[in-house]
Amino acid sequence: MHAIELENVTKTFGAQSAVDGLSLRVPVGSVYGFIGPNGSGKTTTLRMIMHIIHADRGRIVVLGGQTCAAANDRVGYLPEERGLYRQMKVVELLRFHSQLKGHAATRAEVNRWLERMQLSDWADRKVEALSKGMSQKVQFIATVIAHPQLLLLDEPFSGLDPINAEVVREILLELVRAGTTVLFSTHDMSVAEAMCDWILMIHKGRKVLDGTLREIQQEHGGDVLRVRLDWTNGSDRQLGDLPGVAKVTDLGNMQELRLLAGADRQRILELLMQRGKVEHFEMTRPSLRDIFLQIAGGPDRASPSGPDRASPSGGES
Amino acid sequence: MNARKTRIIASREYSAAVRSKSFIITLVLLPVMMSGGLIAQKVGQKIGDTSTYHVAVMDCSPGASLYGTIANAVKRHNEREIFDGTGRQVRGRFVLEQVAPVDWRDPAALDRQRLSLSDQVRAGQLLAFVEIGPAVLSPSKAGGGDAATIRYSTNRPTYPDFLSLLRSTLPSVVIQKRFASAGAEYQKLQSLLWPPPVVECGLAESNNGKIKYQSQSGQLVNVAVPIVMIMLIFMVTLMGTSPIAGNVVEEKQLRIAEVLLGSVTPFELMIGKLLGGVAVSLTLAAIFLGGAYYLAYSFGMSGYVSGQSIGWFFFFTTLGTFMYGSLFAAAGAACSNIKEVQSFIMPVMLFIALPMFVLGPVLQNPSGAVGMALSFFPLSAPTVMVMRLTIPPGVPAWQPIVAGASTLAATVGFVWAAGRIFRVGILMQGKGANYAAVLRWILRG
Numbered sequence: 001m002h003a004i005e006l007e008n009v010t011k012t013f014g015a016q017s018a019v020d021g022l023s024l025r026v027p028v029g030s031v032y033g034f035i036g037p038n039g040s041g042k043t044t045t046l047r048m049i050m051h052i053i054h055a056d057r058g059r060i061v062v063l064g065g066q067t068c069a070a071a072n073d074r075v076g077y078l079p080e081e082r083g084l085y086r087q088m089k090v091v092e093l094l095r096f097h098s099q100l101k102g103h104a105a106t107r108a109e110v111n112r113w114l115e116r117m118q119l120s121d122w123a124d125r126k127v128e129a130l131s132k133g134m135s136q137k138v139q140f141i142a143t144v145i146a147h148p149q150l151l152l153l154d155e156p157f158s159g160l161d162p163i164n165a166e167v168v169r170e171i172l173l174e175l176v177r178a179g180t181t182v183l184f185s186t187h188d189m190s191v192a193e194a195m196c197d198w199i200l201m202i203h204k205g206r207k208v209l210d211g212t213l214r215e216i217q218q219e220h221g222g223d224v225l226r227v228r229l230d231w232t233n234g235s236d237r238q239l240g241d242l243p244g245v246a247k248v249t250d251l252g253n254m255q256e257l258r259l260l261a262g263a264d265r266q267r268i269l270e271l272l273m274q275r276g277k278v279e280h281f282e283m284t285r286p287s288l289r290d291i292f293l294q295i296a297g298g299p300d301r302a303s304p305s306g307p308d309r310a311s312p313s314g315g316e317s
Numbered sequence: 318m319n320a321r322k323t324r325i326i327a328s329r330e331y332s333a334a335v336r337s338k339s340f341i342i343t344l345v346l347l348p349v350m351m352s353g354g355l356i357a358q359k360v361g362q363k364i365g366d367t368s369t370y371h372v373a374v375m376d377c378s379p380g381a382s383l384y385g386t387i388a389n390a391v392k393r394h395n396e397r398e399i400f401d402g403t404g405r406q407v408r409g410r411f412v413l414e415q416v417a418p419v420d421w422r423d424p425a426a427l428d429r430q431r432l433s434l435s436d437q438v439r440a441g442q443l444l445a446f447v448e449i450g451p452a453v454l455s456p457s458k459a460g461g462g463d464a465a466t467i468r469y470s471t472n473r474p475t476y477p478d479f480l481s482l483l484r485s486t487l488p489s490v491v492i493q494k495r496f497a498s499a500g501a502e503y504q505k506l507q508s509l510l511w512p513p514p515v516v517e518c519g520l521a522e523s524n525n526g527k528i529k530y531q532s533q534s535g536q537l538v539n540v541a542v543p544i545v546m547i548m549l550i551f552m553v554t555l556m557g558t559s560p561i562a563g564n565v566v567e568e569k570q571l572r573i574a575e576v577l578l579g580s581v582t583p584f585e586l587m588i589g590k591l592l593g594g595v596a597v598s599l600t601l602a603a604i605f606l607g608g609a610y611y612l613a614y615s616f617g618m619s620g621y622v623s624g625q626s627i628g629w630f631f632f633f634t635t636l637g638t639f640m641y642g643s644l645f646a647a648a649g650a651a652c653s654n655i656k657e658v659q660s661f662i663m664p665v666m667l668f669i670a671l672p673m674f675v676l677g678p679v680l681q682n683p684s685g686a687v688g689m690a691l692s693f694f695p696l697s698a699p700t701v702m703v704m705r706l707t708i709p710p711g712v713p714a715w716q717p718i719v720a721g722a723s724t725l726a727a728t729v730g731f732v733w734a735a736g737r738i739f740r741v742g743i744l745m746q747g748k749g750a751n752y753a754a755v756l757r758w759i760l761r762g
Binding site for chain 1: 322329583
């Protein structure tokens with residue numbers, strides 16, 4: 001049983017192809033991560049799933065139905081660009097959104113959500129009085145308050161501080177445990193890695209990754225070595241010339257070496273020990289971020305001839 | 318279309334509108350504006366006019382015999398006519414300054430004198446100057462022209478009091494003097510020369526066998542009622558609809574639209590907004606008409622508008638709000654800011670406001686070509702038909718029915734087209750669409 005099924009869906013705007021022959025299946029009760037660089041077609045796909053815009057070609061089935069009227073009340077949608085009526089009070093606004101979904105939330109129910117998101121003191125204040133972060137949280141509550149069976153979230157964590165991001169993450173996982181299917185887009189690969197049962201990557205409107213994290217890593221990973229050397233003896237920091245190393249990424253305190261198939265790790269360790277004191281030597285799988293960068297053709301931060309410094313956060317804005 | 322969702326949207330729109338400051342202000346200001354003339358007059362009377370106005374008089378008539386007539390009239394005005402019942406001065410006092418007459422046969426001297434007096438008027442020393450021509454008492458000898466006229470020159474043409482004083486006193490005295498110089502007795506002929514007045518009267522009507530006549534004030538009401546009705550329907554429909562464009566633009570700018578489209582279809586959203594606008598218009602109409610009826614009832618004048626006309630008023634208000642509202646909603650969706658909306662909607666606004674420019678012709682001849690054409694043209698039918706319905710003797714029964722049916726058909730068409738524009742435009746960001754693009758959206762969806 002699938003909560004969402006897309007079959008060969010295509011959407012163009014003028015001469016620009018936004019989504020090109022996309023097919024995917026989101027299993028019921030799963031957390032499905034939707035990743036891809038800016039302009040890759042993520043938001044267009046989410047809008048088509050919501051029937052806000054119509055596909056030029058292909059088939060979209062949401063919760064077993066092909067029409068928006070059949071599915072809409074059971075689907076919660078959080079768009080990337082948040083928007084709330086500024087003159088409405090928080091309580092009124094949340095009840096308005098729940099009523100639109102056919103739920104008619106009680107004041108007690110609204111209060112519970114506000115308490116959960118630490119917004120109780122703002123219940124009777126107008127939305128215009130809220131900070132951006134608070135508005136984000138109110139928007140999130142408005143999306144989930146009607147107990148949807150399916151949640152479509154476009155960048156749900158953007159704009160939230162780590163504490164609130166953690167609260168949202170916990171709530172999402174609770175909803176999943178209660179049977180809700182969650183599909184969300186994100187630029188934060190660490191969130192996708194940590195939360196998602198399935199990950200789909202879209203690039204230039206086409207699907208380039210689809211599977212569990214393990215499947216993706218197996219498909220796209222060579223082995224990766226993470227090493228930390230004591231460079232205080234003034235030895236050369238260049239590691240790209242080591243045999244069997246395809247790519248070097250400088251993580252700051254550590255270097256990440258992507259190995260070619262069949263590379264001799266023991267030999268690499270010996271050569272490293274000749275260059276300095278080896279403080280850390282770890283075999284690992286490639287991160288989703290690495291795979292993302294590799295596929296999206298983003299800035300190539302390392303090369304066999306010399307390392308570059310990578311973003312310390314490891315995330316994309 | 319999901320009626321529940323549409324009702325929820327409409328309810329929110331209505332609630333937001335009636336709680337806005339602009340609604341409250343309109344509720345208070347509209348009656349004030351509509352009775353603004355009366356109030357201003359009352360206030361003006363209360364404040365009063367304690368000014369003193371100097372007027373120069375150059376009497377070139379033989380023996381300057383007319384100056385005394387003006388002086389007497391001014392004396393009477395200053396002693397009796399400038400005070401209210403409590404003795405407080407409420408009108409301006411006049412002071413005459415007699416100017417020596419110049420030789421009328423010397424045009425250069427006459428010009429110099431007029432220039433000098435005009436300069437004094439411009440400097441504020443005089444309100445005006447009056448010239449009585451030398452041939453005023455014997456116009457046939459002078460062959461008419463300037464010499465036989467009384468000239469009044471001022472730079473305050475809107476102040477009427479002194480001119481009224483002149484007109485009410487001088488002509489009759491001049492005629493008396495002409496009779497006297499001709500050897501005729503004016504007093505004997507005065508009654509023969511009295512022109513019979515032409516008076517507007519109401520129709521006779523039988524009330525339990527007794528014949529009653531409509532009063533003259535009733536005739537005035539018959540003219541005032543259609544004007545009030547057209548102003549009212551014009552105002553309440555625009556009050557309910559014009560904010561829709563701004564709201565749609567705001568929802569686009571603040572990205573509220575996409576959030577709402579996660580729960581409702583664009584058409585449901587638009588219809589909800591239109592229903593909210595209709596509710597606002599009908600609320601205003603009910604308040605204002607209710608208030609007007611109460612006042613009319615208090616003064617025994619409630620019979621001037623029939624219940625049928627009131628019914629048509631609400632019917633056309635509803636249709637008009639739907640029709641105009643759909644245009645505003647479409648304009649809001651097609652544009653990216655309120656400035657663009659204003660230019661975009663301007664041609665349509667001209668059609669909507671057209672009846673206000675032809676009030677006079679329609680009032681004079683309600684069944685004339687202009688009145689008939691505009692009461693069947695959908696964009697003007699709601700206002701013009703309501704106006705014609707309240708002008709006695711009214712219109713044949715088929716006319717509002719046909720106008721209503723054609724407006725209803727046009728409204729359905731407008732709402733359909735607006736729905737197609739709204740669906741495409743509501744998510745559009747950046748530069749607004751032009752008319753060609755909007756036409757394409759209507760035709761292709």
